[in-house]
Amino acid sequence: MRKIAMTLITGMLALSLSACGSAGNSAGQPSAGGNGEQGSSASGTRTYFMNPKSIGPAYWAAAEKGANQAASDLKVQVVFNAPTEADSSKQINMIQDMLTRKVDGIGVSPNDAKAVGPVFKKAAGQNVKIITWDSDAPETDRQYYVAPATDQEVGEKLAKTIGDEIGGKGKIAFMVAGLGSQNQIAKSDAAKLYLAANYPDIEVVTTVASDDDQQKAFANAQNLIKTYPDLKGIIGYAGGESPAAAEVVEQAVKAGTLKAGQIAITGIAVPSVVKNYIKNGTIKTDIIWDPGKLAYTTVYALDQLAQGKEIKDGMDVPTVGAVKVSDKNIFIGMLEVTKDNVDSFGF
Amino acid sequence: MKRLLNIHEAPTILFTLLIGIIFAFISPAFLGLDNVKLILDQNTTTCIVAIGMTMVILLGGIDLSVGSVLALTATSVGLFLSSGMSPWLASLLGVAVGVLCGIFNGYFIAVLNIPDIIVTLASMYIFRGLAVGISGGTWMTNFPSQFQFFGQGKLLGISFPLLVAIILVIGFVLLLKFTRFGRRIYAIGGNKSAARLAGIGIAKSKFTVYVYSGMLVGIAAVIFASKVGSVQASTAGSNLSFEVMAAVLIGGGSIFGGIGTIAGTVVGVLLMGMIKNGLIIAKVSPFWVDAATGFLIILAIVINTLQHVRQNRRKGGELI
Amino acid sequence: MSTLARKLPFKPNRMLVQLLLLLLIILFFSFQAPYFLSFTNFMNVLNQMVEVGLIAIPMTMIIISGAMDLSVGSILAFSAVCMGIAFEGGLNIWLSVIVGLLAGLACGAVNGYLIARHRMQAIVVTIGMLVMLRGLVYVLNEGRPVSGFPDAFYFMGQQYIWGIPFNAIFLAVMFLLVTFVMKKTRFGAYVYGIGNNEETVHYSGISVIRTRFILFLLSGLFSALAGVFLVSRLASAEATSGTNIELDVITATLIGGTHIFGGRGSLSGTFVGLLIIVFLRNGLNLLGVSVLYQSVILGILLLIAVGKQKA
Numbered sequence: 006m007r008k009i010a011m012t013l014i015t016g017m018l019a020l021s022l023s024a025c026g027s028a029g030n031s032a033g034q035p036s037a038g039g040n041g042e043q044g045s046s047a048s049g050t051r052t053y054f055m056n057p058k059s060i061g062p063a064y065w066a067a068a069e070k071g072a073n074q075a076a077s078d079l080k081v082q083v084v085f086n087a088p089t090e091a092d093s094s095k096q097i098n099m100i101q102d103m104l105t106r107k108v109d110g111i112g113v114s115p116n117d118a119k120a121v122g123p124v125f126k127k128a129a130g131q132n133v134k135i136i137t138w139d140s141d142a143p144e145t146d147r148q149y150y151v152a153p154a155t156d157q158e159v160g161e162k163l164a165k166t167i168g169d170e171i172g173g174k175g176k177i178a179f180m181v182a183g184l185g186s187q188n189q190i191a192k193s194d195a196a197k198l199y200l201a202a203n204y205p206d207i208e209v210v211t212t213v214a215s216d217d218d219q220q221k222a223f224a225n226a227q228n229l230i231k232t233y234p235d236l237k238g239i240i241g242y243a244g245g246e247s248p249a250a251a252e253v254v255e256q257a258v259k260a261g262t263l264k265a266g267q268i269a270i271t272g273i274a275v276p277s278v279v280k281n282y283i284k285n286g287t288i289k290t291d292i293i294w295d296p297g298k299l300a301y302t303t304v305y306a307l308d309q310l311a312q313g314k315e316i317k318d319g320m321d322v323p324t325v326g327a328v329k330v331s332d333k334n335i336f337i338g339m340l341e342v343t344k345d346n347v348d349s350f351g352f
Numbered sequence: 353m354k355r356l357l358n359i360h361e362a363p364t365i366l367f368t369l370l371i372g373i374i375f376a377f378i379s380p381a382f383l384g385l386d387n388v389k390l391i392l393d394q395n396t397t398t399c400i401v402a403i404g405m406t407m408v409i410l411l412g413g414i415d416l417s418v419g420s421v422l423a424l425t426a427t428s429v430g431l432f433l434s435s436g437m438s439p440w441l442a443s444l445l446g447v448a449v450g451v452l453c454g455i456f457n458g459y460f461i462a463v464l465n466i467p468d469i470i471v472t473l474a475s476m477y478i479f480r481g482l483a484v485g486i487s488g489g490t491w492m493t494n495f496p497s498q499f500q501f502f503g504q505g506k507l508l509g510i511s512f513p514l515l516v517a518i519i520l521v522i523g524f525v526l527l528l529k530f531t532r533f534g535r536r537i538y539a540i541g542g543n544k545s546a547a548r549l550a551g552i553g554i555a556k557s558k559f560t561v562y563v564y565s566g567m568l569v570g571i572a573a574v575i576f577a578s579k580v581g582s583v584q585a586s587t588a589g590s591n592l593s594f595e596v597m598a599a600v601l602i603g604g605g606s607i608f609g610g611i612g613t614i615a616g617t618v619v620g621v622l623l624m625g626m627i628k629n630g631l632i633i634a635k636v637s638p639f640w641v642d643a644a645t646g647f648l649i650i651l652a653i654v655i656n657t658l659q660h661v662r663q664n665r666r667k668g669g670e671l672i
Numbered sequence: 673m674s675t676l677a678r679k680l681p682f683k684p685n686r687m688l689v690q691l692l693l694l695l696l697i698i699l700f701f702s703f704q705a706p707y708f709l710s711f712t713n714f715m716n717v718l719n720q721m722v723e724v725g726l727i728a729i730p731m732t733m734i735i736i737s738g739a740m741d742l743s744v745g746s747i748l749a750f751s752a753v754c755m756g757i758a759f760e761g762g763l764n765i766w767l768s769v770i771v772g773l774l775a776g777l778a779c780g781a782v783n784g785y786l787i788a789r790h791r792m793q794a795i796v797v798t799i800g801m802l803v804m805l806r807g808l809v810y811v812l813n814e815g816r817p818v819s820g821f822p823d824a825f826y827f828m829g830q831q832y833i834w835g836i837p838f839n840a841i842f843l844a845v846m847f848l849l850v851t852f853v854m855k856k857t858r859f860g861a862y863v864y865g866i867g868n869n870e871e872t873v874h875y876s877g878i879s880v881i882r883t884r885f886i887l888f889l890l891s892g893l894f895s896a897l898a899g900v901f902l903v904s905r906l907a908s909a910e911a912t913s914g915t916n917i918e919l920d921v922i923t924a925t926l927i928g929g930t931h932i933f934g935g936r937g938s939l940s941g942t943f944v945g946l947l948i949i950v951f952l953r954n955g956l957n958l959l960g961v962s963v964l965y966q967s968v969i970l971g972i973l974l975l976i977a978v979g980k981q982k983a
Binding site: 059060062066211214216217218219220227228231245249256275277 | 576581589628
Binding site: 475 | 790795797800802803804811932933970972978
């Protein structure tokens with residue numbers, strides 16, 4: 006008997022806790038009816054599920070702000086959630102769960118372009134609008150892909166930046182978060198091709214992976230500098246890589262083992278994270294796009310689709326501006342972060 | 353010579369030396385003074401956490417939550433700093449957060465007598481959630497320059513974190529060897545019921561160990577935050593617990609308690625650090641790094657076990 | 673032997689407590705989360721729990737025998753990628769599945785050989801395997817996912833029979849089968865026996881080594897099976913699949929009442945524990961609760977639900 010009472014208390018406790026946790030997120034949700042009978046486009050607020058790769062990185066936190074802003078601007082519901090790790094099976098489970106909830110559209114940044122195929126098919130069957138953002142899943146039922154630019158363009162831009170900075174000659178290294186993540190592979194492949202074509206004297210010596218672990222990225226950068234004393238440049242293909250590289254280079258310069266300016270660093274990084282490194286010149290140029298605007302555009306496009314409106318080239322998205330639309334892709338454009346404009350970004 | 357070989361840690365030490373020599377052959381830069389310094393420097397946080405883990409494992413316990421405690425502490429330190437607190441105060445408070453986490457674990461494990469692995473599995477989830485929750489999903493970064501001292505500063509020509517690690521190692525070696533507290537830990541881990549009959553307060557010792565462990569993780573977190581320069585709450589220290597456990601066990605610890613030394617653990621940490629550094633210095637293909645690391649861990653365990661078997665053949669004791 | 677068998681720890685009381693907890697969770701979400709209480713959602717949940725469930729079967733047995741296997745997630749990925757590569761190499765898909773399963777068995781055999789035969793500590797060996805196999809996955813395929821399997825293969829993970837996902841049926845059959853083995857055969861009794869008192873089992877003339885070895889073989893095989901089903905469900909074999917799945921599996925096993933120090937526990941308990949976790953997660957997802965709170969809730973639940981186990 007005591008055990009049963011204990012369990013009851015346990016359950017109550019855990020569940021009341023979960024209720025508290027959800028209060029902030031699901032307020033004002035249409036809670037009528039415990040069954041799934043309502044049609045998806047019933048009157049009332051439209052609900053969209055925004056699914057980044059994972060929850061935690063600053064990049065996605067900035068995207069969440071944009072998504073929420075879009076929600077309040079467009080007067081729609083946005084649920085922004087993802088697993089804590091960039092794991093595709095957990096991500097897909099979550100998408101399936103949200104499809105059960107009869108959302109009107111999903112915006113997904115897939116961890117694995119192929120693996121989302123079946124769940125997208127299911128979504129399309131339920132007349133749910135599907136847009137991929139940040140990472141694409143071509144060859145699936147997705148309707149549009151929202152991105153700053155193609156992976157190729159981003160990769161080439163990074164390659165060009167580093168090529169110009171080091172004068173087109175020397176050894177450089179790549180730092181990625183995951184050796185298996187498609188969008189990073191695509192970018193680094195494009196960069197390699199571009200370098201081979203335009204800067205034949207640049208040699209890409211290696212690629213190191215941090216598994217999204219800051220300390221590992223840091224140690225990787227330290228080991229790189231040690232292994233290749235004549236290293237001239239580092240490109241970081243994920244948000245955590247170039248700050249780690251910059252920190253290592255800065256410490257090495259301070260310790261006197263490295264000349265200031267010997268290693269050029271560029272990469273994709275959120276301005277607020279690399280602000281200090283850009284200001285003191287460790288990083289000269291950093292490539293980024295506003296993840297908030299990316300998310301905003303995604304929600305906006307989902308809403309357009311849900312209302313049966315068309316998505317046109319040069320379409321004006323509020324707070325984002327005109328976007329380029331070509332072949333089911335929506336591009337919002339890249340930004341170059343330098344010393345002069347680093348303070349002007351709000352993310 | 354024979355006596356030397358019978359030291360508990362002998363196989364691990366020999367293996368470590370062997371690996372070192374192999375790496376030195378492949379790339380001469382490996383044994384350079386600054387690379388040695390680099391390896392030491394890269395492993396200070398792991399080493400500090402491993403001290404706590406050694407004591408936990410000596411008690412026959414296991415602590416899966418260290419990575420989450422590290423994330424929580426580092427994130428809190430970041431928050432304290434960004435609220436304008438002085439670096440010293442923020443760091444002290446950070447260590448206090450670590451101690452609190454230790455008290456949480458210790459309370460459930462020692463006082464409520466719930467198995468270690470369950471409590472720390474649960475607190476792993478809880479602390480991680482809290483860490484990301486209080487960080488609001490953003491990174492802790494742009495720390496003030498005075499704060500960098502904890503991770504990058506130099507004292508008497510030695511890097512500050514290394515100095516802290518050395519002091520802590522020596523301190524805890526002495527604590528385990530020469531105090532009643534230390535001998536109690538070995539007694540409890542070796543034979544719990546005998547320890548209880550001998551009138552040793554098991555709960556009290558366990559609780560103390562977890563508090564120490566929390567404190568050590570707290571210290572490691574401060575160094576981590578200062579050294580790496582940015583903290584991402586959702587991933588900081590995510591693989592730490594397995595890594596540290598492996599180091600302790602490679603260093604001769606037994607998961608069943610009672611066997612192991614901090615000195616052995618330090619060797620274990622160094623071995624793991626050397627492997628990671630050496631593989632990159634040796635320009636091994638990035639795809640092979642993890643595979644080789646795992647293989648070497650298993651090899652270290654194999655060698656370690658051979659020694660145990662040799663010793664235990666005489667004693668005829670049970671190992672598993 | 674019969675004395676061992678009689679000690680089989682099926683405590684109706686404990687089961688009742690867990691079922692009650694499960695019921696509470698389902699009730700709560702039925703009221704709170706729209707769409708939770710629907711046939712499609714339940715089937716959805718069942719479809720999602722298969723991989724964790726398949727691995728939980730041998731994990732329960734291994735924990736009952738007083739050990740632990742942390743390498744399951746890496747074995748899953750390793751066999752999935754082996755299967756993918758075999759298929760890309762032009763092998764028939766079902767032959768590729770067999771290649772995947774063999775890969776899993778091989779990993780299990782290595783674990784078993786080191787742990788059972790050479791009495792190494794299970795936790796360390798499997799941590800080593802965890803790192804090494806994950807690394808080998810990247811070596812094999814440079815981290816690029818394999819996809820483009822034939823439609824017939826997707827049957828395993830995506831097809832519904834009478835509205836019930838095929839893989840969930842498979843999982844249920846497996847659970848029943850292994851429950852039978854654990855309850856009615858000598859092997860099951862040995863497993864409990866080893867967990868309770870290894871020496872006694874040893875002196876009874878039973879090969880502890882063989883029993884243990886078989887357990888780790890099973891663990892490898894089931895992890896590989898989970899890998900095959902995952903690939904079939906997701907239509908893609910990737911290097912990161914199964915990361916940290918061991919924690920989910922262990923959590924389910926523990927909530928299911930298996931004693932962490934071995935000797936006690938049951939597969940039925942694990943099954944209920946599994947349901948508790950997946951329904952909790954599904955319900956919280958439907959409510960739109962951020963994963964951050966989800967992990968805190970899971971932790972607290974684990975602490976209170978299993979806190980009754982005494983060290």
